[in-house]
Amino acid sequence: MPRHEVIAGLDIGTTKVTVVTGEIREGGNISITGVGHSSSAGLRRGVVVDIDGTVRAIDEAVEKARRMSGSEIKSVYLGLTGSHVASATNRGVVAVSREDREISAEDVHRVMEAARVISIPADREIIHLLPREFIVDGYDGIKDPVGMVGVRLEVETQIITCVTTSLQNLLRSVYKAGLEVDEVVLASLASGEAVLTPAEKELGVAVADIGGGTTDLAIFERGSLLYASVLPIGGEHISNDLAVGLRTPVAQAEKVKVEHGWARVEDTEDQIFLEIPKMSGSGGRQISEKVVASIIEARAQEMLQLIGREIKRSGHSGAVTGGLVLTGGTARLRSLVELAASELDMPARVGLPAGLGALTDVVGGPDHSTAVGLLIYATRGRAGSPGSRTRERVLGGWLARLKGFFREMF
Ligand SMILES: Nc1ncnc2c1ncn2[C@@H]1O[C@H](COP(=O)(O)OP(=O)(O)OP(=O)(O)O)[C@@H](O)[C@H]1O
Ligand SMILES: [Mg+2]
Structure with missing residues (x-):
């Protein structure tokens, strides 16, 4: 039997580290072969603050x-x-080089390089340069211009940047753990790959991966990324509010949220009471499910409003016809989807990683979207789309530089 190539995705979250391995099958499909978790406390708002712990x-x-x-x-x-992740757009223009005016892969590479020339603050690094569309002699909406005939080739790109030192601390943790990095991928781009359907991405959709400490937001339209940002809010804020409101330790508040929490008060009943342990650890109090939900609802509403405001701020609210897809561990919160639909006045659903085969029960939850999506992203990169070709060249450069830098250090 032929040995399939094994690839791995590493998602370092605020509450947990996840590694997912997969084999690339014929036709470029991925088959998940393993998963490993550990609890993580080395991050604050998505940034590594404790390298050894990580x-x-x-x-x-x-x-x-x-x-x-x-x-x-x-x-x-x-x-x-x-x-610290930020998103910008830029356009590149070149003249088609061949005499017979046929656009070559080299032209595509040159136009992407032209789009890469953008002034970014000195403390930032470009992590993705994604082509949104190519324009040939004024005709837009082209996904792959190679082989077409034209004089002038333009590209509209989405550029994702991050703060160099934050990236370096993340890479440092990974290298110290004895691993090489194939590619650094924006978490929300990965989550989008895992949970969105091609039809949603084509129509226009927002995905919010609400984890423990961060919410990764991405907007897609016409099949490509339009906008991405990371909000410093997540499920831990809900648990902290519960701990304060119910006067109970955070670990107990977390348990109450996961086991009995609702995002909408209207879904709970007066008569259901929960035993909430006291701060002192001795004894407990009876508190109704409704009271618990009222604390959760206030914070969940605020989180959803922040997401809504960010979508407006992006200038792409008009593109989000397909609505909002919620994923990440916090998407497990009961009735959060219903609350999102009413707060933001748009369709909402929970997004689960799809097409996982035998291991669906282990990696099929919304908290695995990023890790699974990393593998899907990796296989897409091999499909030979213009984006992926350019992606490897562009990112190959700085990743190799950083790798050299880290090898010298260890
Ligand atoms: N059933 C549930 N109801 C409500 N919240 C839940 C449930 N299950 C998990 N969570 C919350 O999901 C959060 C963890 O989500 P996830 O595993 O996606 O985070 P992470 O990837 O580690 O963090 P981040 O993406 O913010 O860096 C925690 O705050 C946890 O309380
Ligand atoms: Mg996460």
């Missing part, structure tokens, strides 16, 4: 995934998040 968490998750899949993990597709 390295330990990566080691543990990698070891678990290795045991389950039976494959060594040497390199990973790495998810990037954090409120």
Whole structure:
């Protein structure tokens, strides 16, 4: 039997580190072979603040995934998040070089390089340069111009940048754990790959991956990324509010939220009472499910309003005809989708990673969207689309530089 190529996705979240391994099958499909988790406390709002703690968490998750899949993990597709992530657009223009005016892969590369010339602050790094559409002699909406005939080739790109030092601390943790990095991928781009349908991405849709400490927001339209940003809000804020409101330790508040929490008071009943442990640890109090939900609802509303405001701020509210897809661990919160639909006045649904085959029960939850999406993104990159070709060249450069830099350090 032929050995399939094994790839791995590494998602370093605020509450957990996840490693997912997969094999690329014929036709470019991915088959998930293993998963490993560990709890993580080395991040604050998506940024590494404790390298050693993060390295330990990566080691543990990698070891678990290795045991389950039976494959060594040497390199990973790495998810990037954090409120330092920013998104911009830029256009590139070149003249078609061949005499017979046929557009070549080289022209596409040159026009992407032209779009890359944008002034960004000195402390930032470009992590993605994604073509949204190509324009040939004024005709727009072209996905792959190679082989077409024209004189003038333009590209409209989405550029994702992040703060260099935050990226370096993330990479440092990964290298210290003995792993190479195949590519750094924006977490929301990965989550979008995992949970959105091609039809949604074509029509226009927003995906919000609400984790523990961050919400990764991305807007897609006509099949490509239009906007991305990371908001410093997540499920931990809900648990903290519950801890304060119910005067109970955070760990207990977290448990109450997960086991009995509702995002809408109207879905709960007066007569259902929960035993809430006291701060002191001795004894408890009876508190109604409604009271718990009222605390959750206030924070959930605020989170959804922030998401709504960010969509407006992006200038792409008009594009989000397909509505909002919620994923990430917090998307498990009961009736959050219903609250989102009414607060933001748009269709909303929960997004789960799809097409996972035998391991759906292990990696099919919304908290696995980023890790699974990293693998899907990786396989798409091999499909030979103009974006992926350019992607490898553009990113290859700085990643190689950084790798060299880190090798010298260790
Ligand atoms: N059933 C549930 N109801 C409500 N919240 C839940 C439920 N299950 C998990 N959560 C919340 O999901 C959050 C963790 O989500 P996730 O695993 O996606 O985060 P992460 O990727 O570690 O963090 P981040 O993406 O913010 O860096 C926690 O705040 C947890 O309380
Ligand atoms: Mg996450």
